[in-house]
Amino acid sequence: MELLINIDVDDLEHGIGFYEAGLGLQLGRRLFDGTVAEMHGACAPIYLLAKAPGTVATARADARRDYARHWTPVHLDFVVENLEAAIDRAMRAGAEIEDWPQDFDWGRQARLSDPFGHGLCFIEWKGEGYGAAMRP
Template identity: 55%
Template sequence: MSLLVNIDVPDLEVAVRFYTQAFGLRVTRRFGAGGAELSGWAAPVYLLVKAPGSVGAGSEARRYERHWTPVHLDVVVEDIDAALARALEAGAVLERPVSTDVWGRLAVLADPFGHGLCLVQFLNRGYDEVSERVGGCC
């Protein structure tokens, strides 16, 4: 089993520029004017051109202003300050500045198409700082 990340975008070149500049991803393949495959994360990222107003999941029309979704990307970085500067320079919108918790540091952003994403820098033992063992494991 594997995982692919698909991101709908209205403008492929703007999307390629953003994701390569903000996160250092590389274009692996192009699918004409309709999409691009990016590598550099644990899962391949597919930027897929979908027109605003076209039907997405269910019957909801795609829109590219800021929108909420319960599924988003967490980009784990080693230096959140440097990663945030790079993402903002590439066109990300900062929605919540860096906050620090015992498990790590977090910044909430949106890409140029309204998709939410977070930058995460783990500290100490990461999520183990706040986790409990479940089901007698380990």
């Protein structure tokens, strides 16, 4: 099975700029008449999809795309080498910090949102990472 990650953005150039400058991803290809940008640098390709605000998200619900900060039960975690440096880089590119770094047995985590209202987390592993939380 292959995993592809798709992120709706209201401005494709702004999305490319943020994910390049803020997360260090690189633009691969532009697809579908320039409405999709394929980003590389994570363990799975991330596709930024140009979708206008207010457009219908699905035919099965009345939900419309809104790029203000919103909550969703699915978000992306990016494992980083240096949490403070990653936060600084993302914020300089337009991310907003939501929860400053917290310490856990498995490492440290900070919660942010991208300029399009999507939540994301940065994780800096400590020792065995999540494996440390599995011990009885």
